[in-house]
Amino acid sequence: MPHASAAGAAQPGVPVMPERCDFTVFGGTGNLALGKLLPALYQSDLEGHLPDDTRIIGVSLADLDDDAYRATVHDALLEHVGDLDDDTAERLLGRLHHVRLDIQDGSDWHRLYGVLKDRPHVDATVRVYYLAVAPTLFGPICRGLDEGGMTAAPARVVLEKPIGHDLASARAINAVVGEVFDEAQIFRIDHYLGKESVQNLLVTRFANTLLEPLWNSHWIDHVQITVAETVGVGERVGYYEQAGALRDMVQNHLLQLLCLVAMEPPIEVGREDVRDEKLKVLQALKPMTPAEIDRDTVRGRYGSGLVEGRQVSSYDEEVGLETPSLAPHEGYSTSEVSLTETFVALKVEVQNWRWAGVPFYLRTGKRMDRRSSEIVIVFKEPPHDVFPHRTGVTAPNRLHIQVQPDEGMRLHLTAKEPGPGGYRLKPVSLDLNFASAFSQRSPDAYERLLMDVVKGNPTLFMRRDEVEAAWAWCAPIIEHWAETGLPPKRYAAGSAGPTTAITLIERDGRSWQEDHL
Structure with missing residues (x-):
């Protein structure tokens, strides 16, 4: 397989791969x-997408030299990739370097400066700094680099x-990073946006005249x-106890998916046009009053149960809290210490011309009955029934977009x-499975997004x-939940979430769509 960097003349406005790149990962020994x-960079190298003159520099507190770091990464590639192409693995490992750095210690930074400056054509090198660390370190890292x-x-x-x-902490982080880097240099990553099916949503809408007039x-x-996970909080207990499902999933992943569904057609899919249209959707979200929050949001927390046949x-128990008894008829505890939710369901409105009166139902949770991320567009019933004497079962037309797995x-x-003998009607489906429809391997979301960073495509x-x-839209919900102090409803691990989430949608005469590809 040829291994090549960008070739040919650049077209105006089209990001191209640079000739050389230093990819520096702060938190280079982390999960x-x-x-x-690093598995994503291996796959990119295998496909010939990395610039030939690329170095990958892991930065951490670990006391590792380059050879020890390469051995660590090799073990990780075997675990997360599986069978490796020997030539690609050797090439990628040869790109690796490790720098031991205490970010808070100014006297340590010379080690990283020396490595970054130790290459020909240093001024023409694209430097990518990936901050795979706690947000509290974003400011010190940016200042150290500056x-x-x-x-x-x-x-x-x-x-x-x-x-x-x-909102306040997001503004503070943006401000401290913005003091060092221009906005055009800052890439805030949401890996959901790199998934093939999410990007195909744009193509489905805007490259097919069949659907856009109905949208x-x-x-x-x-x-x-819906974004449902079968896993629990696992090793993220400390973070999750401070965050919860709304902060962890709704504020970013689910609202980003909502934006792609609801946005107006951009002038073109590229540069700032898509982001401009997504911002308009966020600004059009109807703010929720305290009464609407009580009525149109559901919080849950998983109890014990069977998930994929395993207790x-x-x-x-995972967090180390004493498990309290449930209050009669309420479904939540009266002696709760933690108010953290692992499940959220919401009914959301987009207040603009296109979506007036159309509810968006969002839900996400851990320890659910399945692992699935999906978008379901449910169309209205025909305005007049021309088959009054039909038999069989009918259902509204639906477009089901499966994001994962x-x-x-x-x-x-x-x-x-x-x-x-008359009209016997039956729901049928037209299926498109990307794995079977396209012969080539579908890149991982991180592969695509990392290469977009290298090319400078935002x-x-x-x-x-x-x-x-x-954050501004989520803030009233977070504040009201804190003010009321009501603990989340309990749901059994391996279930579809609290029964109140079913009530949320069924009181509108609708139901959650559970069919899968």
């Missing part, structure tokens, strides 16, 4: 780096979520967005069953005003 970023003269364009910095835990309140009854502990789309229609990354608009 994110070893489990996601003091060493390492931040001038074409340098780029990648910020992992969470960008703060509320509005005249024809769509409601929209459902698992409750959230309280099996990426694809399914369009649910109504058809006549073959045979004489389309699939969150802009500062997007992040702050999302």
Whole structure:
């Protein structure tokens, strides 16, 4: 397989791969780096997408030289990738370096400065700094890079979520990073936006005249967005106890998916146009009053139960809380110490011309009955029934977009069953499974997004005003939950969440769509 960097003349406005790149990962021995970023860079190298002259520099507190770091990364690649191509693995490991750095110790930074400056054509090198560390370290890292003269364009910095835990902290993080890097150099990553099915949503809408004329309140009854996980909080107990599902999932992942569903057509899919349209959706979200929060939001926390045939502990047991008894008829505890939710369901409105009167139902949870991320567009019933004497079962037309684990789309229609004797109607579906429809391997979300950073393409990354608009909308919900002090409803691990989440949608005469690809 040829291994090549960008070739050919650049087209105006089209990001191209640079000739040389230094990819520096702060937190280079952490789970994110070893489990996601370095496997993604291996796959990019295998496909020939990395610039030939690329170095990968892991930065951490670990006392490792280059050879020891390469051995650590090799073990991680075997675990997370599996069978390795020998030539690619050797090439990638040869790109690796490790720098031991205490970020808070100014006397340590010379080690990183020396490595970054130790290469020919240093001024023409694209430097990517991936901050796979706690947000409290974003400021010290950016200031340290700035003091060493390492931040001038074409340098780029990648910020992992969470960008703060509320609006004020998000603004503070954005401000401290913005003091060092221009907004065009800052890439706030949400890996959901790198998934093939999410990007195909844009193509489905804007490259097919079949659907776009129907993509509005005249024809769509409601929209459902679900991100369900079978895992618990695991090793993220400390973080999760301070965050909860709304901060961890709704504020970023689910609202970003909502934006892509609800946005207006951009002038073109590229540069700032998509981000401009997503911002308009966030600004059009109807603010929720305390009464609406009580009525249209559901919080839950998983108890013990069976998940995929395995007995698992409750959230309280994982966090180390004393498991209290449930209050009669209420479904929550009267002696709760923690108010952290592991499940959220919401009914949301987008107040603009296209979506007036169309509810968006969002839900996400851990220790659910399945692992699935999906978007379901439910269309309205026909305005007049021309088959009054039909038999069989009918259902509204639906477009089901599966984000994970099996990426694809399914369009649910109504058809006549073959045979004489009248009209027997039956729901049928047109299926598109990306794995079977396309022969080539579908890149991991991080592969695509990391290469977009290297090329300087910001389309699939969150802009500062997007992040702050999302936090501004979530803030009243977070504050009201804290003021009421009501603990989350309990649900059994391995279930579909609290029964109140079912009530949330069924009181509107609708139901959660559970069909899967």
